Amino acid sequence: MKFRSVFDIIGPVMIGPSSSHTAGAARIGKMARQLFGRQPKWAKIYLYGSFAKTYKGHGTDVAIIGGLLDYDTYDDRIKDAFRFAQEAGMDVEFIEEEGSSDHPNTARIKIGDDNGDFELVGISIGGGKAEITELNGFELRLSGGSPAILVMHNDRYGAIASVTKVLAEREINIGHMEVFVKSKVKTP
Amino acid sequence: MFRSVSDLIQITKERNIPISEVMIEQEIEESGKSREDIFAEMERNLDVMEKAVEDGLKGVKSRSGLTGGDAVLINQYREEKQPLSGDLILDVVSKAVSTNEVNAAMGTICATPTAGSAGCVPGVLFGLKDRLNPTREEMVRFLFTAGAFGQVIANNASISGAAGGCQAEVGSAAGMASAAAVEMAGGTPEQSSEAMAITLKNMLGLVCDPVAGLVEVPCVKRNAMGSSQAIVSADLALAGVTSRIPCDEVIGAMYQIGQKMSSTLKETAEGGLAATPTGKALAAKIFGSAAE
Numbered sequence: 001m002k003f004r005s006v007f008d009i010i011g012p013v014m015i016g017p018s019s020s021h022t023a024g025a026a027r028i029g030k031m032a033r034q035l036f037g038r039q040p041k042w043a044k045i046y047l048y049g050s051f052a053k054t055y056k057g058h059g060t061d062v063a064i065i066g067g068l069l070d071y072d073t074y075d076d077r078i079k080d081a082f083r084f085a086q087e088a089g090m091d092v093e094f095i096e097e098e099g100s101s102d103h104p105n106t107a108r109i110k111i112g113d114d115n116g117d118f119e120l121v122g123i124s125i126g127g128g129k130a131e132i133t134e135l136n137g138f139e140l141r142l143s144g145g146s147p148a149i150l151v152m153h154n155d156r157y158g159a160i161a162s163v164t165k166v167l168a169e170r171e172i173n174i175g176h177m178e179v180f181v182k183s184k185v186k187t188p
Numbered sequence: 189m190f191r192s193v194s195d196l197i198q199i200t201k202e203r204n205i206p207i208s209e210v211m212i213e214q215e216i217e218e219s220g221k222s223r224e225d226i227f228a229e230m231e232r233n234l235d236v237m238e239k240a241v242e243d244g245l246k247g248v249k250s251r252s253g254l255t256g257g258d259a260v261l262i263n264q265y266r267e268e269k270q271p272l273s274g275d276l277i278l279d280v281v282s283k284a285v286s287t288n289e290v291n292a293a294m295g296t297i298c299a300t301p302t303a304g305s306a307g308c309v310p311g312v313l314f315g316l317k318d319r320l321n322p323t324r325e326e327m328v329r330f331l332f333t334a335g336a337f338g339q340v341i342a343n344n345a346s347i348s349g350a351a352g353g354c355q356a357e358v359g360s361a362a363g364m365a366s367a368a369a370v371e372m373a374g375g376t377p378e379q380s381s382e383a384m385a386i387t388l389k390n391m392l393g394l395v396c397d398p399v400a401g402l403v404e405v406p407c408v409k410r411n412a413m414g415s416s417q418a419i420v421s422a423d424l425a426l427a428g429v430t431s432r433i434p435c436d437e438v439i440g441a442m443y444q445i446g447q448k449m450s451s452t453l454k455e456t457a458e459g460g461l462a463a464t465p466t467g468k469a470l471a472a473k474i475f476g477s478a479a480e
Contacts, residue, residue: 001189001343006215007229009301009338010331013236016291017403019303054401057252057474059294079294126348127302
């Protein structure tokens with residue numbers, strides 16, 4: 001059963017026109033902002049597939065910027081997000097990509113400031129739902145639907161055990177866990 | 189948890205409660221939230237719908253210029269002339285169109301079940317408001333009843349144009365609205381199910397072929413037709429007309445048809461109206477000017 005709540009059917013409240021191209025795009029932007037943890041100073045947004053073809057008509061651009069400004073899907077400041085981005089001191093650039101992507105509604109977002117930057121890929125999967133599928137080259141699946149902890153660490157013994165120990169001490173159970181290794185640490 | 193329309197009807201019979209109550213109780217169980225919180229959340233959605241209807245009737249225009257202003261025209265005509273289809277139908281239609289025009293103009297709406305099909309449910313609800321004089325609680329219950337039927341479709345077929353064509357969006361929305369209209373008018377749960385079956389049967393095969401890929405043409409007018417059909421189906425069911433094919437089997441047929449539908453007719457803007465000479469010319473004009 002994919003749809004368990006009545007509010008999946010009667011909802012979400014959102015700025016139009018498209019649940020997938022506007023609300024879902026805003027959620028990708030907001031997840032990027034939350035993972036970054038602060039207001040970025042610049043953003044480069046690469047759009048693929050249907051996002052690249054129709055983003056201006058659907059307001060996908062302002063929706064993503066709105067998300068990067070930490071707005072919700074129903075925040076009507078989304079319409080004027082370019083102006084609010086300027087006021088917040090965030091430079092934004094959109095790049096339409098010709099190449100194909102696994103999902104028709106895909107955005108690659110690079111954001112940063114003087115203290116660092118990162119890159120993620122988000123997809124809008126319909127009805128306003130979105131997922132993050134890649135972060136700094138690591139594959140992942142993050143929907144934002146449940147509380148999640150993202151830990152980036154060097155590949156050392158006991159790193160995961162130390163995280164689960166903290167959760168156990170706080171009496172928190174893990175519903176789902178994924179682990180990825182990009183490159184192994186070479187032992188001397 | 190109910191999985192089918194027949195489950196839903198069975199529960200209403202066993203417990204002697206309306207469909208809206210089954211949905212509310214299930215939401216309490218699933219979410220762990222209180223009845224008051226769930227009711228308040230749905231009432232906020234109702235407020236959003238009401239505001240969208242009002243905004244659209246004042247006149248709006250979309251970014252592309254393809255849609256906007258028709259709700260105003262319909263309403264003026266309704267007030268100045270005697271509509272052929274009747275005053276109630278055109279009131280419903282003007283409010284459905286109003287909602288979708290607000291959506292296309294990047295206004296705030298409540299997806300029911302999607303943004304592109306957001307006009308049918310509020311159009312029918314606020315159109316019936318003057319006729320049936322419901323309480324605020326009855327209006328909120330209308331949305332729970334619509335949601336119950338939508339949930340069955342979403343779990344057994346689809347509510348996404350990309351997955352099932354427009355039958356899954358405006359078809360579902362119109363079916364949900366007709367079922368909820370029956371409950372508000374004092375019909376039985378079975379009659380709600382008949383209304384939904386009758387509505388959906390006429391929506392089967394409807395493709396999703398938006399011009400330039402935008403949620404405008406033909407989406408806005410499909411909501412007009414979907415909402416008017418919802419009212420007619422509700423009347424048929426209240427008159428005692430039944431569907432020879434049970435509601436759950438109609439939903440099953442909708443799923444099968446969606447599976448067989450070409451991807452060019454499922455929200456890719458590669459077929460149907462989007463691929464007509466005028467559809468292509470409009471797309472070129474919009475994206476040509478937008479690319480500046």
